[in-house]
Amino acid sequence: MTDLVNFREEVRNWLDQNCPPEMRKPITSDADVCWGGRKFVFQSTAQEQWLRNLSGKGWTAPTWPTAYGGGGLDRAQAKVLQEELQRINARLALYSFGISMIGPAILKYGSEELKRQHLPRIVRGEIRWAQGYSEPNAGSDLASLQASLVDHGSHYILNGSKIWTSYGDKGDWMFCLVRSDRDGPKHGGISLVLFDMTTPGVSTKVIRLISGKSPFAETFFDNVRVEKNQVVGELNGGWTVAKYLLTHEREMIGESGLGQSGTRPLSETALQAVGVEHGRLADPALRRDIARLEMDERALALSLERARDEARGGASLGASSAMFKYFGTELNKRRQELLMAVHGVNALDWSGPGSSDGALPKTWLRSRANSIEGGTSEIQLNIVAKHLLGLPG
């Protein structure tokens, strides 16, 4: 216990000196989000410095082993670090699919060579990763994927395509689910491979969404060379790795149900926009829905904390990630609906002065994808029913 008290003191002092003041203010636009990678242009020296400082301690991946550039912290210490970061409203130094998705999979299933090659660069934010999972004909039925990996002696050759690649046009490397054995059983012929997206034959095309934004891309593979040492886990054993990775993706998406750190509570925004009557928010029906949302936010935060405390340090949440993904994304959709309601007709502004470039309606529209990407809400409920409740069929 005293160790933790000392550790907190140490973290506090370190943050005091190493977290630039500009990085303790709420995020105001997408540009404030640091994704790292080869193509990323830092918005400020503070943003760059914050990433360099935090990753220097390995604290962008606090529980990863120090041998691979991580922070080497146990669960209790990582919690203290998280609390201290929240206390000063520190921005997330690095948004990274490397940290939230492929890193944990490499740590658990990857060869020593892969760990040494990829993990330190993920911690430092040098490589931005893209996820090659869904295909046009493999959505909810992911295991029916067809992108084909064929053995060419010294290397593999990949052909096919992926869809819904998040920020595919901005990615440096891809982790990609491929069919490596066409004759084996559906789930038994899948592998997870890694390759540099600048490899000849890789191309991307962005997809414009109902929000007007293009956070997703299609990715095409035309005789792409994949090195033999870049298979995570066993060849044809990729489904196990894929599912493990998905638990991390679902946990990450579920956590987004808490809202972006540093933003104002919905009730504060509502008070300003709607006003007060008889000591209560002036619209009683709206007030009730806001209260229910804020209660569920608290319940989700406590539940994530409990699940992580129950899991051993840094362990996967397993099937319960499906529950968090379901609850968190449905919560965020409710939040966006309420934000639209709170702002009335102003929420309809797509462009023009004072519209913040349509940030509000665009975020609202974007949120509809939350309960689709990473497995639909219905798929999550299937997983809960089968794996947590043991219901038949």
Added chain:
Amino acid sequence: MAMVLSEEQKMLQESAREFLQKKTPVSHLRALRDEKSETGYSMDAWQEVSAMGWPAMVIPEAYGGLGFGYTGMGMVLLETGRSLTPGPLFSSGLVSASALLQLADDGQKTRYLPGIASGEDRYSLAWDETARYQPQTINTTATASGNGFLLNGSKLAVIDGMGASHFLVSAVVTGDVGPSLFVVAVDAPGVSRQPSAALDTHVLATVQLKDVAVATDARLGGAAMTTAQADRVLDVARIGQSAELLGVALEAFERTMNYLKERKQFGVAIGTFQALQHRAANLYTELEMCKSLVLGALHQLDEGVADLAETASLCKAKVSEVAMLATSEAIQMHGGIGMTDEFEIGFFYKRARILETLLGDRYFHLDRFALQRGY
């Protein structure tokens, strides 16, 4: 505090479950109903519960207790929810004990707490006076008289009031703004009580106080409660009650999951149907959220957090909503048999309704949560 139970708390919960499922399963409650029990609980069962030290759990050793804490008490209450066990553990061992710990002076604690800890005395909080919940409405008066006070008024929905040996009566002393709490023996002259068997056979009492003379030192702490103190008395109760209500909901849910795996229609277990699977999975998710709220709130009690208003109202509002959903879905998923008195699932629905209503229902607590959050 990590969001997990300690090994000791886990062991306590397991032994409580084992004991209660054996000694006081739902058939025990049914038998009390059928014999029209006056108190609503079995004194034999209470003596066994007392022998295990449960009513002593939140009371420090200095006053004859075990000092085991609120999280442990909460887990035992959760188990009494699972088995629908009637008895004054909640009203005496949690609500009255914690009110005395908070408000009483040392002499009063020494006088009153050991009897609660041993289970020999059974205290019930006599506070409410209105059908729709308004805890701030207290028309019961305490008038100075001789070496003490005369209490006059009437109380309703006194939990386990028919089996109580003492009441903790809220009454306003002439000239005060807020109420004080008085210890009143049930056999004191001027006290009368009538049973009101609630819809699940738990017995609530209506209590009349007519010129009931109490000594000056029957007034806890010798002063009126501040608003914060009064809130805290009730908030501790609401958190414990949420734990019990969660137990009711969890048991109803788990029984329903077993039923979905056993019951066959169209040649297959009805649990294979996605229409039921998704509702079940949603319920599971909501119940997991409630477990976290209850554990978080109990930890706050053990940490001695001063202001519990937001936490308690959040807990009660959310757990109530989910428990009503879980127990009503339990009946629906059981189909016709769920509507029969012979089958036990309906008892959970009734118990949930009572716990949801007493000490403020989900609407009251949603409103209070929002007010606490400034809107």
